Amino acid sequence: MSELRLDGFDLGAFVQATLAEDLGSGKDITSEAVIPADLRFEGVMDSRDPIVVAGLSIAAGFFRALDPDVEIEMLVDDGQRVAAGTDLMRLRGRARAMLTAERSALNTVQHLSGIATLTRAYVDAIAGTGATLLDTRKTIPGLRVLEKYATRMGGAANHRMGLWDAAMIKDNHVAVAGGVAEAVRRARAAGIAEIIVEVDRIDQIEPALAAGTTRLLLDNMEPATLRGAVTLVGGRVPTEASGGVRLDTIRAIAETGVDFISVGRITQSAPAADIGLDFASL
Template identity: 75%
Template sequence: MTLPPGFDLDGFVQRTLAEDLGQGGDVTSAATIAEEARFTAVMDSREEIVIAGLEIAAAFFRKLDPQVDLAAMAADGDRVPAGADLMRLSGAARAMLTAERSALNTLQHLSGIATFTRRYIDAIAGTGAVLLDTRKTTPGLRILEKYAARMGGAQNHRMRLDDGVLIKDNHVAVCGGVAEAVGRAKAANTGLQVQVEVDRIDQIEPALAAGADRLLLDNMPVPVLCEAVALVAGRVPLEASGGVNLDTIRGIAETGVDFISVGRITQSAPAVDIGLDYALT
């Protein structure tokens, strides 16, 4: 598993466990489980999923029991059927039960994003269009959610506001027009490509004349997207965005756009069902 540079795995694990432990710790496990008890378990998928975050889940168990015996049975990015074993573990029972929910919450959420993303990837297979994620992520979890989108097959768009110049409709409104906004962005000499959002055909030529490096075609119906693709004729890459779902993405991809950005894959992905069950040795 390769997480983006700058992701603090240990810090994430500590913060997540602290949120769950509170001031008193796992009072249930402390009250019911003998200190020397061992816990052997199998983590498995209860539906077909694409995995993301398996090693992050493992980090929770290792944090509370550095001697835990862990064996991963799959890897991030794998598509596995219902009933597939993902991980086997054996360690101190109190520690394993304390870490269980944090580990599962993380893995279920990230695998949910990867699984949902793969459905979009499958829907546009063979079209040549590339699926992009967006900045529509859970505050504080962007690095992980975008990682999960990659595991599902998408490419990451901007990670942060300093990753690229993307002129949206409100920028255009404040500047007084597409050409004015693009001109100012080019004059700023950021060293970054300038992408501009257009929602009408008549904005395309002014944007290109002002030096736009890429166009985001926002909320355009399929016939208008086809017109835009023909008009641009390969001069710059085109990205379609807005109102994209599993029912519409194939038709959008077949217009010939280069990219399709979908906020839903991180914003609306349901968690998947993954369990951790005691196993007799």
């Protein structure tokens, strides 16, 4: 597996900042006191639950930062669904370095694999409907690129990466602008190519379409209302359902015919995957 490369993400800087947070201005006083400097370890990272894997290359970066000569064998790929008890990564290297890097590496791969695993559950729930699962901007500050990478590993597509790559006109924008149509008109006048408009009432749909919206976000609508909205739009622009979507409700939402369903829970509420790392002296 090659080093992970993502737009807007600097792996080296992330690794150094994370290790600095753990080490402070000092060092790993426990490992230096207890572990001989020349001792070498062999370790295996494994999953204790069935998961979708994400973040292994990032985890490897922590070990390489502290021991450039560490031997790392990737046993699975990001995006792969694995059974409980699956070995994910094998390592050989300096014991102190491994122990110092362990927590940062595990925290990262546990968090990202947890997101990928929950995302896959949502994707599986709408299989065959034609709807595409989207993530949202509900991410931990500083981790958006990684968390959105994890949702892709789980089978979702990315929504906006930030405030810069598409306009999303929400209720507060509409209130200030004086209406849906006027808000869309202003966005078009500003030269914005992609304009997503959030509507929570059926009577807002035609004004938004007439003004030139490129996608409609149908907010907090029940399936029957969604179905009527999709029929009214008639394929003129893509439709997206959002708001309060849960794993037990997403199938019914998808079956209304919407093109996209955005779910904040897949990043905001994903539990960490149960992944461990066991070492033994060489």
